[in-house]
Amino acid sequence: MNTTATPNPSNTPIKDRIKVPQPPVWPTMSDADKNALKTRIKALLAERDAVLVAHYYVDGDLQALAEETGGHVADSLEMARFGAESAAGTLVVCGVRFMGETAKILNPEKRVLMPDLAATCSLDEGCPADAFSAFCDAHPDRTVVVYANTSAEVKARSDWVVTSSIALPVARHLHEQGKKILWAPDKHLGRYVQRMTGADMLLWDGACVVHEEFKGFALERLRRLHPEAAILVHPESPDEVVDQADVVGSTTQLIKAVTDMPNREFIIATDEGIFWKMHQLAPDKTLIAAPTAGEGATCESCAHCPWMAMNALQNLEQVLLRGDQEVHIDEDVRQRAVKPIQRMLEFSHAKGIGARRDGD
Incomplete structure (x- = not known):
């Protein structure tokens, strides 16, 4: 059934069925201005006893900055677990709201900030x-x-x-x-x-909104143009897309497929933000975005989450300066929410599944 x-x-x-925001348009910065901004953010992270954790789907500049400052780039659960292991008193979560909430659920004693709390999912x-x-x-x-x-x-x-x-x-x-x-x-x-x-x-x-836009008929046409390419699909995609996949898996599993498989080309049906990490780990591979709404069509999501796009270097600096955009969770809700998460963690440990690196 x-x-x-x-x-x-x-x-x-x-x-x-829901209100999907228009992705923000951030001002273009010169390399010198961007480097100066990143330098200021690095200093603020140190001053605020803060560590930066970023999801695979946010802008590559944020992912790079997280790694450069001793933070972490990962799936949502690993972001929260990294925060628990960090000595920092403040976690700055670049992602969407449920990721900041999960970090707070598992790290109630720490302050959790986000560049924009309106970035939902x-x-x-x-x-x-x-x-x-x-x-x-x-x-x-x-x-x-x-x-x-x-x-x-x-x-x-x-x-x-x-x-x-x-x-x-x-x-x-x-x-x-x-x-x-x-x-x-x-x-x-x-x-x-x-x-x-x-x-x-x-x-x-x-x-x-991102994965539902991938189209099976358009993917089939793209496959014919790239017959040697492996097709990597996140299981949030429609059946007609999943059915064409060589690999169906989480963000971490798709990244691993790019690094481990012998193919030189990959057609990827998930958020394009993941390409930054894939290019970093497999710079010799060719990555092709799976088609979304079809030739000539318009779509709010295309292959990048409009809420993930609400994270940028500019508002990251501002949240560190102001200290607002803090995640708060009612303690009764938190205590009830942590139980099913811990049940999953205990199950993965008992079964030796290794969910630590294989999240959303």
Whole structure:
């Protein structure tokens, strides 16, 4: 059984069901101005006892700065875990809101700042906590499994929090125990997990504005132009895209595929922000963005998250100067949200899955 439960009778794309921001246009800087700005940020990080953690999808300048200052570039869960291991008293999270919240959930004693707290996520936006809680109440016989790309309140209502790399093992584990799953929020990832495990899953009708834009017919045309290219796909993508993949995996798993596979060309169906790390680790490989809305079409997301684009060197400096844009989580919510995250971490350790480097 695999049912999409949230009413969406017209099959309306997620970008038409939530408010998607226009990506900000940051002023162009000369190399000298950019270097001067980075120098000021480095000094502020040291003065504020702060460490910078950046997601693979943010601008390459931010990823480079994180590495240059002893910070970290990673998936959302590893960003939070790195913060827990850091001696710094302040974590500056370059990513989207749920990533800052996850960092705070796992590091309650630390201050967590973000360049812009308004940088949310279509998966988070499309799964409001009150509606989701009511949905869970209507299906009390199901084990609630939520993707990491959710608010602290949604995590607090769950039994398990999973990343894309550990979703399959957790679903198999629950299926073997005879448990039925209520899954949220990404229906594409949920369908992929259901197909691979055979688990009985009731799916919330959410999606990522970036991954939902990838088109199977356009990808097939691109494959014919690059017959030797390996196709790497994030499982948040639609079925017709996932079905053409040579590798389906998390951000970290796709990066590993570029470095490990012998192919010289790769067609990549995930956020283009990941190209910075791929180019860094495999500079001799050719990376091609998978097609989104098709030739001549317009789209709000294309292959880069508009909320991730709200992170830049300019507002990073400002948040360090002002000290605002701080992540706060109600302590009762935090205590409930940390339990399903810890359950996932303990499961990954017990199974030797190694989720530490294989997150969203």
